[in-house]
Structures are given as structure tokens and as C-alpha cells.
Amino acid sequence: MNVKWLSIIKRIRDGISRVFIGNEPVIQTLLATLLSEGHALLLGPIGSGKTTLARALASIIGGTFKRVQVTNETLPSDILGFIIYAPSTEPRLVKGPIFANVVLLDEINRAPPRTLSALIEAMQERQVTIDGTPLELPRPHIVLATMNIVEVELGYTQALPMAILDRFMSSVYVNYVSDNEETMIVRDIDRIERELSTLGSMTNLGDITGLIDDVKNVYIDGSVLNYLMNIIREIRRDPRIQVTLSTRAPISLFKLSRALAYLDGRDYVLPDDVKLAAYPALMHRIILRPEYRGSVTPIDVINDALGKVPVPHYVETPVK
Numbered sequence: 001m002n003v004k005w006l007s008i009i010k011r012i013r014d015g016i017s018r019v020f021i022g023n024e025p026v027i028q029t030l031l032a033t034l035l036s037e038g039h040a041l042l043l044g045p046i047g048s049g050k051t052t053l054a055r056a057l058a059s060i061i062g063g064t065f066k067r068v069q070v071t072n073e074t075l076p077s078d079i080l081g082f083i084i085y086a087p088s089t090e091p092r093l094v095k096g097p098i099f100a101n102v103v104l105l106d107e108i109n110r111a112p113p114r115t116l117s118a119l120i121e122a123m124q125e126r127q128v129t130i131d132g133t134p135l136e137l138p139r140p141h142i143v144l145a146t147m148n149i150v151e152v153e154l155g156y157t158q159a160l161p162m163a164i165l166d167r168f169m170s171s172v173y174v175n176y177v178s179d180n181e182e183t184m185i186v187r188d189i190d191r192i193e194r195e196l197s198t199l200g201s202m203t204n205l206g207d208i209t210g211l212i213d214d215v216k217n218v219y220i221d222g223s224v225l226n227y228l229m230n231i232i233r234e235i236r237r238d239p240r241i242q243v244t245l246s247t248r249a250p251i252s253l254f255k256l257s258r259a260l261a262y263l264d265g266r267d268y269v270l271p272d273d274v275k276l277a278a279y280p281a282l283m284h285r286i287i288l289r290p291e292y293r294g295s296v297t298p299i300d301v302i303n304d305a306l307g308k309v310p311v312p313h314y315v316e317t318p319v320k
Contacts, residue, residue: 015060015199019192020053022177029172029280032259035215038169039143048174054104054144059199061208063101070111076118083131108145123167169252171284218258220269223312234305243287253281
């Protein structure tokens with residue numbers, strides 16, 4: 001791997017860690033999602049730093065950041081934008097928040113169906129259509145969405161439809177930090193807020209697109225790819241699953257595994273990369289049958305599949 005890329009990755013990691021204290025695996029997964037040109041679902045309790053994480057990511061890559069507080073009255077135009085028509089002037093396009101490099105949709109599961117449907121084109125095709133005109137989104141582009149799981153479980157809000165869930169490459173659980181880390185955050189809050197606006201000097205969008213293109217050169221052996229696919233097939237056979245995994249599941253697992261290997265400084269994928277990527281790539285896609293909810297979790301299903309699928313081993317051939 002190019003030494004330049006390794007240096008940039010270290011700067012990005014270190015920069016985010018200065019303002020988003022703790023939860024290092026969350027940073028790793030989010031960076032892997034960005035380098036795979038995917039989108040991420042941020043789960044966890046309120047006040048756990050999800051907005052700070054999104055702002056830090058946008059700032060560190062030198063990109064733009066927009067946040068939308070989603071409600072049941074949020075319209076597609078509130079996110080995508082609209083065209084203004086006036087009698088004496090040419091029509092004028094007003095671009096919505098979706099055109100930022102990093103878009104945070106807070107409490108996405110509060111959005112009405114029409115607004116959720118408008119997101120599908122943006123997340124899948126990296127473009128939006130406004131008044132019949134297709135418009136490309138910037139590169140890099142990542143949609144981060146939060147969802148309050150507690151409110152879903154209590155029935156206050158609805159769960160996201162599968163058509164939207166399946167378009168998120170990864171999901172990460174952002175939990176509260178430890179007591180010591182919380183004390184550190186409170187003590188350094190002025191520094192954290194100040195540095196959030198200065199992280200952009202560490203890198204630029206050109207560097208990020210270069211990283212994204214370089215990740216595609218990471219090699220995955222046929223045996224590791226078969227291992228990946230066997231995990232998917234094992235989960236599909238699980239009788240506790242209500243909805244089978246779509247082809248986007250192995251694609252997301254493949255891309256995340258490749259990016260995690262790259263972030264670890266390698267240009268090849270190991271089975272351990274696949275194991276590590278399985279949780280963020282598959283957790284939000286596993287819908288359990290009603291009779292198993294409460295006693296089984298998606299993590300249990302993934303653990304069982306990883307325990308059943310043989311890991312490929314490489315035996316060195318002795319020299320004669």
C-alpha cells in the first residue's frame with residue numbers, strides 16, 4: 001500500500017478520535033463504509049455522540065455537512081431540494097441537504113413513506129431527480145441516519161421498511177462511553193467544540209476519492225470469497241429468520257471486508273476481516289420471526305453462522 005495513503009488514514013483516525021472519545025470500532029466501521037462508498041445507520045441511545053461523529057467525519061475529509069431533523073411532516077423537498085419558478089426569471093434550483101458530502105438524517109424512522117421513498121434513488125444511484133431533471137451527488141457522499149431503537153420497541157415510532165434498511169451498507173451501535181471517558185469529554189468540551197471546526201485542514205476531498213479508488217485494488221482470494229458466501233447462505237437457512245438476505249448483503253459484506261483490510265494496512269482480505277465485517281454489514285438486515293424476538297438477537301444469528309462455517313486454512317507446502 002502507498003505510504004501516502006497510510007499517512008492519510010492515520011491522520012483521519014487520529015483527528016476523529018480527538019473529538020469523538022472512545023468507541024474506536026465505531027470509527028473503524030464508519031471509515032470502512034465511507035471508503036466503500038456506502039451509507040451507515042447509527043444506532044444507540046440519545047446523547048451518545050452520533051452527531052459529533054458525523055460532524056467530525058465531514059470536517060476531517062474537508063467536505064460539507066448537513067443535518068436534517070426528520071419528523072412526520074418532513075417532505076422530500078426538505079431533503080432533496082426544489083426548483084423556484086418566477087414569471088420574470090429563469091427557474092432556479094435550490095439544492096437540499098442531500099447534496100452535502102456527509103448527510104445526517106436524525107431519527108430517520110419518523111419520516112413519512114413518501115420521504116423515505118425519495119431517498120432510495122440518492123442512496124442507490126448517487127443522484128436525485130428534481131422536476132424530471134437528474135442531478136449527480138458529490139463524491140464522496142455518505143448518508144448517516146440515526147434511529148432511536150428504544151422508541152421503536154416501545155411503539156412510539158415505526159421501524160424502517162426493508163427497502164430502506166437494505167440500502168444501508170452498515171449499521172453501528174454507538175453506546176455511552178465509560179465513566180473515565182465521560183469525565184474526559186466534560187473536561188475537554190471546549191477543546192472538542194473548537195477542534196470540530198478545524199479538522200478539515202488535515203486532508204481534502206481529493207485524498208478521500210483517491211483512497212476510495214485504491215480500496216478497489218484490495219485482493220480477495222477465491223477461498224475467502226467462498227467463506228463469505230457460505231456465511232450468507234448459512235444465515236439464509238436459519239429457521240429463525242423471517243426475511244431472507246438480499247444480494248446487497250454479500251455485496252456489502254464483501255466491500256466492508258475489503259475496506260477493513262485496507263484500513264489495517266493490507267492489500268488482501270483475511271477471513272478475520274470477513275468476521276469483523278459481518279456484524280455491521282448484516283445486523284440491520286436480519287429480521288427475526290415474532291416467536292424468537294426477545295430471546296434471540298441478530299448478533300446470535302451471526303455468531304451461530306460464524307461458528308458453523310469452516311474457516312479456510314492455508315497449509316505451507318514443504319520444499320522437497
